[in-house]
Amino acid sequence: MVDYSCALRLSGSIAVMAAQREGAQAGFMVKGSKYFDHMAQADTIVFDKTGTLTQAVPSVREVVAYNNWERDEVLRLAACLEEHFPHPVARAVVNKAFEEGLEHRERHAEVEYVVAHGIVSTLEGARVLIGSEHFVIEDEGVSISEEELDAIHSRSEGSSPLFLAVDGVLRGVIHIDDPLKDGISDVLDELRRLGFKRVVMLTGDNYRSASRIARIAGVDDFQADMLPEDKCRVIDELQEAGHKVVMVGDGVNDSPALSRAYVSVAMGAGSAIAREAADIALVTDDLHSLIELRRLSVALEKRMKHGYSFTVAFNSLLLALGISGVITPQISSVLHNSATIGISASNTRHYLPKSSSIARD
Template sequence: MLHTIEHEVPGRVRILLDGSVRPSDVSVLTRALSAEACVEKVVVYPKIGSVAISYSGGAEGRARTLRHVSAIDGQVMERARVECGTEMGARASSLVTDLAVLAGSYLARRWFLPAPIRAVVALLRYLPFLRAALRSLARARLDVPVLDAAAIGVSLLQRDPKTAGQTMFLLDFGERLEEYTRARSECALIYSLLDIPETAQLVRGSEEERVETASLVEGDLIVVRTGMPVCVDGVVEKGCASVNQAALTGEPLAVRRSEGDDVFAGTAVEEGEIFVRVKSGASSTKLRSIVSLVEQSERCKAESYSHMERLADGIVPWNFLLAGLVALSTRSLTKASAALMVDYSCALKLASSIAVLSALTQSAKQGFTVKGSRHFEAMAEADTIVFDKTGTLTEATPEVTRVIAFGDWSRREVLRLSACLEEHFPHPVARAVVRAAEARNLKHREKHSEVEYIVAHGIASSLEGKRVVIGSEHFVVEDEGVLIEEEKRERISRETEGLSPLYLAVDGELVGVIGIEDPIKPNVPTVLRDLRSLGFGRIIMLTGDNEKTAECIARQAGVSEFHANLLPEDKHAFVRALREEGASIVMVGDGVNDSPALSEANVGIAMGEGSAIAREVAGITLVSDDLSSIVALRKLSMALMDRMGGSFAFVMAANSALLAAGIAGALSPQMSSLLHNGTTVAMSMRNAAPYRLP
């Protein structure tokens, strides 16, 4: 099989195959790859032709694994297909077939094989469990594989292959169920993330063209400016920028990238401009970064989830101690076996894991993607929610409703120059100015020099040797020192009341003001009422806009607490101060200027149409800009925490009762195993069910 190593760490290698994998071959390829003894786990990503393989045995295990991959050909695949019993469909639709084959083979052995042959088959099937236990013991770990192997081994020592076979069947059944649920969750997450549109600025000579990222090929040259995503792996050919790599490295601070440096898909430019030469096809690069995100999401576990796993692992040694005490005090191997047949660890881990994966699946279907279960927990426990204004509480498509010109400038000239500057930046207000100019058929030639974007302030450039600035009043008046006569101030205040004013100045003189109407989203008051009823005691709006505009929007939205004229560092400081006071905070935003606050909050939520930086920094991304998704997210998060708490209580109570009954002799080891595994599978199936949200 032709392949290349895409990425590897000790004990795990990800391989890029020579082409995609047909859905019907996913299970067959998984079985073929798993045939090597040192291979512990195989995950196939069919759409991108990628396989993740976990192996044991160090360097020797790695070499054996790679040799095994190279040896797979058509004949090996056909043999694996025969072993499957039937041609399998895609992972997400193969559960019934997989379980039918598993149950059918178990019943066939039990009903049709003579007792001596059944015993030999049981011994052979026990070998993988024994190998897993020996691997754990070699690493000085006393965990569930050791407990499973001991429980099955005791049954075999008692010459009871029937109980041993039943135990192995139920363990295999639970494992298949977990793999199926995990596979469905991964698929849902991947395809939900793929729905997020991406474009790039392709450079051809002296011209730029906006193209679909998927159309880029090796050797293309693209330009990436402030607030834009880096959609490809490439090398900086010209320019300098601060690049946020949080999605890849977890480091919240941007790094400087200049000529000759590598940049990667999944990152975003915080400030500056770079020209990037594409190193590999954009489509496959994007898919690979998404797969990495899905793989890494398992590391972002909720504290309660991690606590359950630690507790589950910690209980295993006590199972062995209890079984030893029972054996010494009762002199009964049967009662000791009953103590080994029941463990808390498997049920706690499996039930919790499937509950989380079910929530991840449902969240993807309902319009938001969550980068790990810890964000569900933070969302469920939060008592304060903070909203950015523009593009979050207000429409993502604001409109220009007023243009004021001063001096010799006409309104058309003010709008034309403003659009010329604003067209370079992906911000809702900038897009509004460009649309207004296009609607009035205002064409322009770029006579100004290279523009400089000052985050959350405005834009600066030069025109025929004169400095041109456009942005907020704070930027133009205080930072740039532009004087505004009282008469002009009164006119601006009168004509832009309730609007967001954008100031345009040339060479220190105010030449125009553009009034932006940013209407509130129609469902905002309802959403905020629902959030209050779900336990958010404080709902706060933050904005860089002026006090009057902020007050108008807050009144329409039903927000009693708001703060205006804020810079990005002010928003970040505000959220940090709230956390220091003991608040548990959800921050919702969409822009470059929101990213510091999003990263500081307990959980950040980015709007789907927001900037790449906001989406990378946030723990949760809304696929659309519908705020009602936040209400669904809060309900789902609370339901997940309730389900995990209920699972914990049920597992502890049920397994304690089974242990007591087994030690007392009221249950045979066979019945203990059946009831333990049966309740584990039943709890897992219950946790795999969709959450019912009121």
């Protein structure tokens, strides 16, 4: 007996299981075999910035008060609002207030967190806002002159400014630093060598800050002032243009874009929602795992194609020899089963080299 489906199904399943096992050892979990295929075929990779390209351990670099407010009062109120949320930027603000011994007891009403924008609350009858420039200045209409805004951008020098306003008046700006992960440019260069033709960064930061980060990291393109729906739009536009897109993110606001991409990857320390939405989850926040993921996916694709080609060719030969009477059905069956076992065993071999070409120190 000679049957194509036996060898194809068995050897293919074993190859995928071996790849999943090796992927787990290398630091990532793949939720289905098709995502290996998608990862191998992708030509564009899109990164969120905060927590993905950066270390996700932001710190307060500077606190600047405006319109007759005191610096300490700006930091105290910001910490009072931010202490309710587990976002890295919120932790940075709260930690800074703690370090300086600024008491920030709750004096406000219930707070409202606006995803990817900021926080809204009420303090002694006044409406209080803290968040991005887009949220505070554009969406909420807080008045500020172009000269003042330019001065804030110049002062930020690549940091991310956090705006605090009370009753429509700007009261302070907190400049947040979030350094890039070590060796990020080497990782992106290696991903290009592995076949990615375009590397894109999307961020909710202002253009000046995003431009500096993009230049240092070495991405091909970037877009700033991105809301969750904007990230979805960019992913859709890239895919409509014929690109197969990998989206890499970690936050709640990345989840819509993760679900729209050809294949998506969530960082190890990402939110539960992001990890649920993603097709692949990294065990850690080490982006070198993306290199191993790409290599493993490409190696699996090549091995599967080789296995299919060999199975079809060998079984076709057995059928031809059997039909022509050169071999008996018993010999044909033995050879068929032997080939199935052999190629299945071959598919348990390691896909990745024992050491990565990029040092992780």
